Amino acid sequence: MVAPPVDMAAWNATVEKARGQTVFLNAWGGSPKINAYWDWVAATVRERYGVELRHVKINDISQAVTRILTEKTAGRADGGSVDLVWLNGGNFAIMKASGLLYGPFTNRLPNMRLVDTRGKPTLVDFTVPVEGLEAPFSVTQFVMVYDTLNLPVPPRSVGTLLEWAKANPGRLTYPQPPNSLGITFLKQVLLARQSDWSSLMQPATDENEGLVLEPLWSFLDTLHPLLWRQGKEFPASGADLRRLLNDGDITLSMAFNPLEAASSIESGLLPPSSRVYTFEEGTIGNANFLAIPFNASAKEGALVVINFLLTPEAQARKQDPRYWGADTVLAWKKLTQGEKDLFRGIPQHPAAPLPDELAKPLPEPHPSWTDRIEKGWHRRYAAG
Template identity: 35%
Template sequence: MRQDCRGKGLMRVVRLVRDGCSGMVAECGGLRGLSWWCRAAVGCWLLVLAGCGGTGSAGNSQQQRSVTSDMSWQQIESRGVNSVVRVAMWDGDPLINQYMAGWVGQRMEQYGVTLEFVPLHGQQLVNRLLVDVESGRQAGELDVVWINGETFFQLRQMQALWGPFVDRLPNAALLNLADDQIWLDFQRPIDGYECPWGTVQQALIHHAERVRTPPGTLSELTDWIKQHPGRFTFDSGFTGLTFLKSVLLQFAEDSDDFSGAYSEAVYRRAADRLWAWVREVRPHLWRGGQTFPQDVAQLHALLLSGEVDFSMSNNDGEVENKVREGILPESARGYVPVFGSIRNTHYLGIPRNSTNHAGALLLINFLISEEAQAEKLRSEVWGDGTVLDTARLTAPWDARFATADQRERVPSRAELRRRALAEPAAEVMLRLHQELRSEILDSGESAAGQP
């Protein structure tokens, strides 16, 4: 967790649970394809698994905190109070950390629920739960996981998630499940195995004093990059891949090509054109396309230092709080180009071997409450879009949501949504991740590195 003034205060509030013995496998990259020494280490670990904290946190025995199908919400509440809920989440943003550990943590005290945070997400989280599944571990170390897309896809394939549970949450009645980009996660129905938590759309961020009229179409962006060598790039992490995904969709032969299940033929046709486009503009990118920022934080730093004129964010509201924090320049403005950008939803799931299903349900139900959703909608708190159906909100919440969603440096969410692109199947992101490296980063012509 970042050790700035927020991080130091946060450490007094939250206990970060360090990787236990199963973290060994997360470091090794999963059970399959390991080096010989890592396989040996994992084998030894599996032999002693029963002695490696398998009973979970104190007071969270499965019998005490389990939930059966015939339980009422009142019974679930009674079973979940006075317990520890262990949350696996990305911990790279101090504002999100403060919202969860500070604001949410304080309000969960009404249930006597203590939150512990484990800095796990993406493939490391998948690896951790893969170990549990393949070893048959019944008492896991996690109760709530922050997931979406390819992570959800992999966890469902592994049968590592508990559910369906969303219909059991009283606050689920307000979820906007009529929205295809909420009830579908990367084209896969959530089926009650993960609960919508927030929704965002990627925005390009430009320096408004140097780029008075940002390019709208892909053709205009291509021309701008060539006419302003070194002033545009994308990172090699999740945000950059999402940008490339938006460009990929422009090369589909039909607008519905990427709807529904993954098609290798559809992907291959569009991907070949995508990589041809990347090679076309690459000599005109920052540092001649010989290196790329490793993540969006480095890309933001390049915009702040004046090395480039563009950054980007998967959260369309992030430009507001990052300017306030001094991470982006005052002149930074966000927009969605005419060719559109990916909009997606992030979710909360419950591992099948959680020892505190009841406590997990209490936390998730609160996180989708009107109070919690309105708080994180505020740009100074997080700026995360709501998954609630705002048309069904009644006083005073309708007015509070309208006030919380005021923005100065990026158009309204309703305006951006007119250019929203739906996430394609999770396999697309996995293939882009592989091919960005094989086609570009590891091609011998460039490499991802420090700015």
């Protein structure tokens, strides 16, 4: 089904109304490189559209969701403190179910026509239909990270990972939940240990939780004594995990970005011999999105910023490991030759995998499983 053309007269009116607005973007602020990208976006939209973009750096998007929910409860139907939010998964599901989102709006964006809505997960967010309430921003996939000088032949499946850990005790770990990378690793294990994913694609229930999650707990019971510090301590974040790999404290790491090694090498955070790979059975992949709260103060400005972020210019810069290293949501066949040249101009980093080197992306379980996995993990393992 082909989407109807955008009403350009209405869009031009939106652009004009956005001029002079200040857009408060709530987004993770833990990466200097990503923060520098937002600075570039802010400078560009200020110059071209007269929109002021302010990056509100937060540790967890749930902080912004809670603030928006509090404003709705207090009856603050407009003049909200958040204009734009970078999110996916459970946070989107909560905002959608709670009526915290403005829209649908993606049908108003001229550059939405460039988005790949068939080959990439841009219309569904952790099994929850997007329905125009958020615009896709990046696609990503879970990968393992290693130094080829220290580990010439890494384990290529979840099953062989356990065997490798037995032969190399103390050389593997993962971030502690609720860190999203740690949770993703647990979901990756769960998918690998389950022959039937149907329950995982539906909301979790008290009745099926025990049966569905038991293969995960059984795997972790065996794995944890083999981990760094015997599974009694866990790194807090992906950055901490990367530091352990760089320092030689572990031999095998993980990330939720196929360009993690390339980007980290460019930033001096990993040695040049670092590489990534996916498990043979596939690894979890998803998209992240940009949404506008129902009570945003600068809705037009937010729309203009999102539309700019969907330009080939902004998407190509984001994909370049020198500036970020996050894969585009755009469809190659929808781009002009000049637009394709923006992506061709990105230097091919030796640590950046080619598309055919990555196994197929696996679907994210329903977001309700994240909460069940996190709480079950803390009951069983948080005390070491």
